[in-house]
Amino acid sequence: MIDPMLPGALNPKPLPPLINPDAPSTPAKELFARKSTPFPGPPRSIGGDFGGCLAGAVSLPMTGPTWQVMRPSRNRNWGNPQLIRFIERLATNAKKVGWSGLLVGDMSQARGGPMLSEHTSHQIGLDVDIWFTPMPDRDQSRDEREFSSATDVVAADLRDVDPEVWTLKHTALIRTAAQDPIVVRVLVNAAIKKALCREAGAGRTWLYKVRPWYGHAEHFHVQIACPADSTECKPPAPPLPRDGCDSELDFWFKESTLHPLPSKPKPALTLGGLPPACKQIVKAP
Numbered sequence: 001m002i003d004p005m006l007p008g009a010l011n012p013k014p015l016p017p018l019i020n021p022d023a024p025s026t027p028a029k030e031l032f033a034r035k036s037t038p039f040p041g042p043p044r045s046i047g048g049d050f051g052g053c054l055a056g057a058v059s060l061p062m063t064g065p066t067w068q069v070m071r072p073s074r075n076r077n078w079g080n081p082q083l084i085r086f087i088e089r090l091a092t093n094a095k096k097v098g099w100s101g102l103l104v105g106d107m108s109q110a111r112g113g114p115m116l117s118e119h120t121s122h123q124i125g126l127d128v129d130i131w132f133t134p135m136p137d138r139d140q141s142r143d144e145r146e147f148s149s150a151t152d153v154v155a156a157d158l159r160d161v162d163p164e165v166w167t168l169k170h171t172a173l174i175r176t177a178a179q180d181p182i183v184v185r186v187l188v189n190a191a192i193k194k195a196l197c198r199e200a201g202a203g204r205t206w207l208y209k210v211r212p213w214y215g216h217a218e219h220f221h222v223q224i225a226c227p228a229d230s231t232e233c234k235p236p237a238p239p240l241p242r243d244g245c246d247s248e249l250d251f252w253f254k255e256s257t258l259h260p261l262p263s264k265p266k267p268a269l270t271l272g273g274l275p276p277a278c279k280q281i282v283k284a285p
């Protein structure tokens with residue numbers, strides 16, 4: 001798994017041109033990574049978690065009243081307009097539960113699609129990573145945004161959160177995200193899910209949406225629903241109607257899950273593996 005929090009660069013070098021961009025074997029991520037501007041027209045989130053793209057993307061401003069975009073050199077602060085509105089709303093609502101502001105990690109590329117860093121989802125402009133580091137009360141420099149590291153909230157043995165860094169405000173932040181009606185799924189490290197189960201109290205329906213996943217110890221991942229006007233959008237399977245706090249968690253604390261053996265890399269996705277509309281979107285100037 002590639003660390004999604006890898007540092008950026010102050011003067012990112014443009015990617016070299018592809019020798020044979022039209023070859024059917026060209027990985028789609030190489031094509032999408034070379035498009036730094038959105039495909040014009042109405043917003044369309046096309047495809048799903050494991051293959052798709054985005055038209056009519058808009059960018060989240062680098063700095064808002066209650067958020068700051070991190071790793072700006074990646075140019076991944078693009079999304080469906082619905083995602084932009086959700087992030088603005090979350091930043092405001094999080095402030096009400098004591099969270100100083102959002103540090104925003106990866107959203108999508110300007111035309112969505114697979115990313116060079118093997119980040120599998122985030123292809124259709126409906127996903128955002130939010131850091132567990134609270135926003136400082138000053139506008140961070142470009143240098144800080146590219147190189148400062150995110151706070152890992154999981155204990156060294158991976159079996160619970162780290163009590164030195166985890167706070168009830170983290171719980172309130174994740175609950176605030178999950179309670180937004182547009183959110184369909186929140187992914188966190190299993191140690192965090194365990195802490196949320198413990199700290200959730202009586203109203204627990206929001207926990208259904210919060211699912212354990214590998215990594216996600218320095219950030220959580222939020223996915224919003226397919227917008228009604230994105231008819232080519234494939235929604236993820238709906239969450240099971242239970243909080244997932246019982247034996248379902250056991251799998252995640254097995255030794256083989258905590259320390260998985262390296263798996264064989266999957267062959268890179270090509271345009272042939274994406275919805276046909278994505279070819280036109282990535283090939284357009």
Ligand SMILES: [Zn+2]
Nearest residue numbers: 127128129221
């Ligand atoms: Zn993510």
